[in-house]
Amino acid sequence: MIFAIETNSLSKSFGPVHAVNSVDLRVGQGEIYGFLGLNGAGKTTTIRALLGMIRPSAGSVKVLEQAVGPYGRGPWRRVGHLVERPVAYPELTVWENLEISRRLQGIPNKTATSRVIEQLGLASYADRKAGALSTGNLQRLGLARALLHEPELLILDEPANGLDPAGVVEIRELLASLAHQKGVTVFMSSHILTEVDRLATRIGIIHQGRLIEELEATRLEEIRAQRLEIKAHNLATAQSILTQAGYAVKMNTDTLILNEGRAIQAPDEVATLLVNAGVPPTRLAVEQEDLEQYFLRLTGEIL
Amino acid sequence: MKTFFTALWVEMLKALRSKMVLATAAGFMILPLAGGLFMLILKDPEQARAMGIINAKAQITAMTADWPSFLEMMAMGIGGMGEILFAFIAAWIFGREFSDHTVKEWLALPARREIIVSAKFVVIAIWTLALTLMVFLVGMGVGSAIGIPGGSFNLAWTTFWTVMLTVLLINMLMPFAAFFASLGHGYLLPLAWTILALGLADLVSILGWGDWFPWGVPVLVSGMVKPNADHLGVHSYLMVLLTCIIGLAITFAWWRSADQTR
Numbered sequence: 001m002i003f004a005i006e007t008n009s010l011s012k013s014f015g016p017v018h019a020v021n022s023v024d025l026r027v028g029q030g031e032i033y034g035f036l037g038l039n040g041a042g043k044t045t046t047i048r049a050l051l052g053m054i055r056p057s058a059g060s061v062k063v064l065e066q067a068v069g070p071y072g073r074g075p076w077r078r079v080g081h082l083v084e085r086p087v088a089y090p091e092l093t094v095w096e097n098l099e100i101s102r103r104l105q106g107i108p109n110k111t112a113t114s115r116v117i118e119q120l121g122l123a124s125y126a127d128r129k130a131g132a133l134s135t136g137n138l139q140r141l142g143l144a145r146a147l148l149h150e151p152e153l154l155i156l157d158e159p160a161n162g163l164d165p166a167g168v169v170e171i172r173e174l175l176a177s178l179a180h181q182k183g184v185t186v187f188m189s190s191h192i193l194t195e196v197d198r199l200a201t202r203i204g205i206i207h208q209g210r211l212i213e214e215l216e217a218t219r220l221e222e223i224r225a226q227r228l229e230i231k232a233h234n235l236a237t238a239q240s241i242l243t244q245a246g247y248a249v250k251m252n253t254d255t256l257i258l259n260e261g262r263a264i265q266a267p268d269e270v271a272t273l274l275v276n277a278g279v280p281p282t283r284l285a286v287e288q289e290d291l292e293q294y295f296l297r298l299t300g301e302i303l
Numbered sequence: 304m305k306t307f308f309t310a311l312w313v314e315m316l317k318a319l320r321s322k323m324v325l326a327t328a329a330g331f332m333i334l335p336l337a338g339g340l341f342m343l344i345l346k347d348p349e350q351a352r353a354m355g356i357i358n359a360k361a362q363i364t365a366m367t368a369d370w371p372s373f374l375e376m377m378a379m380g381i382g383g384m385g386e387i388l389f390a391f392i393a394a395w396i397f398g399r400e401f402s403d404h405t406v407k408e409w410l411a412l413p414a415r416r417e418i419i420v421s422a423k424f425v426v427i428a429i430w431t432l433a434l435t436l437m438v439f440l441v442g443m444g445v446g447s448a449i450g451i452p453g454g455s456f457n458l459a460w461t462t463f464w465t466v467m468l469t470v471l472l473i474n475m476l477m478p479f480a481a482f483f484a485s486l487g488h489g490y491l492l493p494l495a496w497t498i499l500a501l502g503l504a505d506l507v508s509i510l511g512w513g514d515w516f517p518w519g520v521p522v523l524v525s526g527m528v529k530p531n532a533d534h535l536g537v538h539s540y541l542m543v544l545l546t547c548i549i550g551l552a553i554t555f556a557w558w559r560s561a562d563q564t565r
Contacts (some may be wrong), residue, residue: 051411052561077413086405091320104414124525145408195379295482 002065004029004185005050009059012045019045021209022059027202028115029188032179034200034217035189036295042209043189044084047157051081064153077105080151082159086142090131094122094141096129098148105149116144121170124210135162143171147178154178156188168192172199178186185241188233197291224289225297228258228267231283237270241277242270252264306414310422314396318426323395331388331434334380335442341376342368345353369453370446374462375526377442380425381435382469382525386501386518389473389482394493396423397484405561416558424481424551427475435470439463465524472521475543476500478550485557514539517546 005027012020020042027033035052037043041138047060048054052068061068064075088097117126120140125133130141139162146154159175160168172195178184179201190196196203203220205213215223231254239256242249247270248258263270264286274281288296306425318324344350347367354480366372401422443459479500483493504519513519514534523535 011341048564053407053410054564055560074409074411079411081411083407085404089317089320089405096316100316101408103309104313104412104419105379106309106413129484131490151521201375 001026003027003062004031004064005033005155005187006062006065007046007059009060010046010049010056011058012042012049012054013057018209020049020056020206023206023211024207025211027185027203028184030179030184032175032199032201033188034196034203035187035206036193036203036283036291037198037206038299041206041299042298043206045086047081047083047155047187047189049153051079051083053083060134071081077149078148078152079155080146080153081155082146082236083144083155083157085158086145086159087137088130088133088138088141091129093127093129094137095126095131097141098144101145101148107149107229112148112150117146119147119174120144129207136164136167139163140167141165143174150182151184153185154187156186158190160190160192168195169233175199194290203291205295213298220291220294224291224294225259226264226286226288228263228270229283229285229287230256230270230274230281232256232279232281234279237277238274238279238281241274241279245273264273307418307422310414310419311425311551314419314426315429318396320431323392324430327388327392327434328437330440331384334377334384334438334440335445336382337375338373338442339445340447341366342446342449344371345372346449347453364524368449368451368456369451370458371447371452371453373442374458377439378462378465378525379522381438381466382473382522385391385431385435385470385473386476386521387497388434389427389470389477390497391490392492393477393480394484394497395489396427397481398488398490398493401484401488402490405509410563417555418557420555422479424477427477427481431470435466439466445487451499460493465526469521472524472540472543474548475547476517476521478547478554482550482554482557485554485561515542517543 003026005025005026007023010020010023010025011018011169018197021040023045023046035043035046045054049056050063050068052061052074064078066075068074069108088094088147089100092100098116102110102113117123120143122137122144123139125137130138133141139159142283143159146156154175154177163171175186175188176199181185186199188196188200195289197217201215201217203215203217204211222289230238235251235256239249239251242256242258246260247263248260250259258264258270267284273280345366364504366376400409410416414420446454478499480493483496484490486492500518504513504516504522507513507516508519508523511534513523514536515538520539523539
């Protein structure tokens with residue numbers, strides 16, 4: 001298989017801090033890879049190493065089958081990127097910011113700038129100075145810059161940052177169409193896990209510098225834990241009754257959560273128990289955890 | 304070569320669109336305007352006496368209101384002020400990429416980083432040269448408008464080349480300012496370095512070794528530190544050249560291999 005991104009035992013330390021620890025990534029061409037992690041987990045450091053912005057302490061990085069060096073060497077004509085928050089020269093207009101990128105990318109097609117301006121919905125801001133843009137439009141400018149040269153690989157750090165809900169959907173659809181119609185590989189980190197859940201074909205989870213989980217999105221459906229969620233007018237009493245009946249119950253704000261198999265397989269028994277005790281549930285449902293809950297459970301950030 | 308000219312166009316556009324061009328031009332224009340005012344006061348002693356403190360300073364410098372004094376003052380000003388102002392320009396050109404966080408946009412590009420860094424140095428040279436020419440021409444205009452005596456083409460020509468040599472030497476010291484802007488991810492470190500270097504240049508010049516200290520050489524050439532000017536020789540220019548080479552080498556090496564975490 002040809003990999004768009006391949007790292008072998010990629011490690012990066014800053015003094016005593018191991019920001020990235022022996023990460024082996026394999027991202028196939030045409031994949032949409034969601035890269036998840038808590039703040040400080042090592043996402044951005046990994047992305048910077050992929051882009052040759054930092055020198056790995058150990059291991060190697062290949063992007064589009066080309067070794068990435070720490071001195072600007074790499075297949076950058078074929079890679080679009082957005083690292084952390086988008087930036088632009090504030091005194092230059094949107095058009096000028098993109099035009100300098102077009103020229104430095106060596107793109108001969110002069111219409112490329114207008115194309116991405118249209119594509120990212122920046123037409124009405126083209127003559128506006130970047131310093132006067134909202135965070136969302138600055139994000140669009142960053143994405144436009146990443147797409148300027150019609151790259152084969154997009155490496156995006158939080159691409160939906162600062163966008164309004166409509167913008168989030170728009171960017172999701174844009175990335176999906178690039179991947180599905182043009183075969184563009186997308187490697188994206190995001191803290192909006194529902195977006196990753198909807199878009200990614202494969203997901204990697206990095207925690208404390210280590211890649212602790214990597215799985216297909218379809219597989220994720222299978223392994224997400226189920227749980228019984230209960231709401232009632234008197235949650236404390238309901239919890240007490242269920243605990244006395246031998247269930248392990250967790251309270252999460254306004255919901256009781258039962259993770260045991262017997263509760264999930266026979267929710268009617270739980271309901272009967274509560275009704276007979278005079279605390280009828282107002283809601284009782286078997287739910288599958290979403291990516292966010294799965295992620296938090298995996299990283300140990302939630303009980 | 305095409306990539307270099309593209310990078311140069313980009314750097315020029317960034318500089319021209321900024322307010323820094325006007326700010327540095329306004330700052331440097333103090334030289335001919337203040338010099339002209341000084342000449343005007345010296346030309347009319349009655350008015351000079353009425354001005355109090357300015358008259359006292361005029362007597363201390365023992366200058367006369369003529370072209371040789373005016374041009375000498377201009378050359379000295381360009382030498383002294385140029386070292387600070389040009390370092391500020393270099394610090395801004397390199398340091399702004401960090402303060403605006405735009406540096407990451409030109410790290411993963413098909414254009415080699417060395418080319419972009421080179422383009423930045425060329426913009427520094429063009430910018431500082433343009434400022435100097437502007438100040439020199441305005442100075443000539445101010446001097447003519449005041450009507451000070453003693454002018455000649457030869458005097459202007461000689462001063463012009465002294466100024467050009469001074470500016471060239473100052474530019475050769477700019478790689479160190481660029482390096483410190485890169486290393487320090489901003490403006491503070493290069494400016495602190497420049498002030499330190501100028502302080503050391505003063506000290507070394509007083510001790511009589513200014514001709515050996517690279518940051519002392521431009522001010523000696525400009526005539527700012529007269530007693531040691533006679534000591535200037537090939538060794539002085541070689542010291543500046545060596546500093547330039549070392550500055551370029553460490554700046555390019557830094558851009559090639561340093562981690563870019565901003």
